[in-house]
Amino acid sequence: MSDTARFGDGAAYERGMGVWSRLAGEVFLEWLAPSPGLRWVDVGCGNGAFTELLVQRCAPQAIFGVDPSEAQLEFARARPALANATLRKGDAMALPFEDNAFDAATMALVIFFVPDPKRGVAEMKRVVRPGGMIAAYIWDITNPGGFPLAAAAAALREAGAKIPLPPGADISRQDALHDLWTQAGLQSIEMRAISVTRSFADFDDFWSATTGMGNMKGALAEMPAEKAADVKARVRNRLPAADAQGRISYGSRANAIRGVVPG
Secondary structure: OOHHHOOOOHHHHHHHHHHHHHHHHHHHHHHHOOOOOOEEEEEOOOOOHHHHHHHHHHOOOEEEEEEOOHHHHHHHHOOHHHOOOEEEEOEOOEOOOOOOOEEEEEEEOOHHHOOOHHHHHHHHHHHEEEEEEEEEEEEOOOOOOOOOOHHHHHHHHHOOOOOOOOOOHHHHOHHHHHHHHHHOOOEEEEEEEEEEEEEEOOHHHHHHHHOOOHHHHHHHHHOOHHHHHHHHHHHHHHOOOOOOOOOEEEEEEEEEEEEEOOO
């Protein structure tokens, strides 16, 4: 996976994106409605935010997670819900498992970080048995309102910071995802949009959660204080108005897809 996917601070990721991942993941799993007792692999499991949901909501027989970041995996291993999960360092394009090892494979907010998404989907297909499920959800990053970090990223770019889109951002479109699953030879392909809203206690809560990780944290750290303050003001102006208690609600949208391994 790309270096942009390797968020080294699991706690910062939890506060910034882990909450978002679970909000979308709840809707995703309700839509999938999987049977209990399946063997799952969560590809790009990161700090375990979505993997934890799989354990809590799906009563798996076994659950495995793979991620390129050892720091993220260490955070995931500390989650009590994942005490019986097997979490390995590995590459989405070369999964360390035998053929037909699982009943279901997922990617949560990951596929546009995989350098070769076709290989990533092919690997999930390889390790899932015939009749098993391949599913993913990803922020609709190329559309306005699709990405939780969009307001901060836009303000930082205006200030001259280099905040690139994920390398495979176009994959987040519904048509591109559908093509990817179709080209992999998956069957019974279905899609849906997932819209979620997160509530922040106030603007400072939004700011610290959103800019406390990855490229944004680094870009702000390199800016003079006056310039960083200007970025902060620009972000505030992009957000919805706070309610009477000062809370800010911010919405995002993901695209989800599922398909069945033929056999």
